[in-house]
Amino acid sequence: MPDKPAYRYRFVPVEPRHLNMISEWLAEPHVATWWDGNPEEEMALIAHHMDSVSVEPFIIMLGDEAIGYLQTYDPHLEDDHPYQDQPTGTLGLDQFIGESYLIGQGHGPRLLDEFVSLLFEEGVPRVIVDPDPANTQAIRAYEKAGFVAFDTRTSIYGPALMMARDNPDLASEQSPEEGQETRLQ
Structure with missing residues (x-):
């Protein structure tokens, strides 16, 4: 059996030179369907996030x-x-693959796993995602990357399936209730 191809993902902070590219990705049908909001407003938010304390934007x-x-x-x-x-x-995570030809090739779960592993190395105890419950492709990718559903909520963007992945190195420090929370369906 041939070896799986090796993929090297890097995550570089967003800079002003990236904004046009992100804007083009947001217009792609496979992104626009799930990345809610007005594209101009989204781009203004992303530009603002470059200097934000609470949000860190990256190019994959x-x-x-x-x-x-x-x-x-x-x-x-x-x-x-x-x-x-x-x-x-806890950190929340939002992401999309902008290049449509890369959809459905397993990049989502792999890059999510790699990025979340980096966060865990930095001591982050939990990472959450909140896909639309109708976005089955994203949910499958999150599950493959180790996320587990624990709640359904309504966010400002609509319905959200809450999913979490807990840092295994910190699992022994959780109370039993916290450990059980991520296993609720």
């Missing part, structure tokens, strides 16, 4: 090719964020 690189966008956010640093019920130190 596959080798030397920019293939998508990813951002982390700390719900505890945003006033009235609906996910402040998560453990302190």
Whole structure:
């Protein structure tokens, strides 16, 4: 059996030179369907996030090719964020693969696993995602990357399936209730 191809993902901070590329990705049908909002407003938010304390935006690189966008956010640093019920130190994650020819090839689960592993190495206790429950492709990718559904909520963007992946190195520090929370369906 041939070896699986080796993929090298990198995550580079968004710079002003990336904004046109991100804008083009947001217009792609496979992104626009799920990345809610007015494109101009989204781009203004992403530009603002470059200097934000609560949100960190990244370009996803596959080798030397920019293939998508990813951002982390700390719900505890945003006033009235609906996910402040998560453990302190939790980061939320939003992402998309911008290049349509890369969809369905397993990049989503692999890059998510790699990025979340980097966050865990930095001591992040939990990472959450909140895909639309109708976005079955994203949900499958998150599941393959180790995320487990624990709640369904309504966000400002509509229905959200709450999924989490907990840092295995910190699992022994969780109370039993916290450990069970991620296993609820």
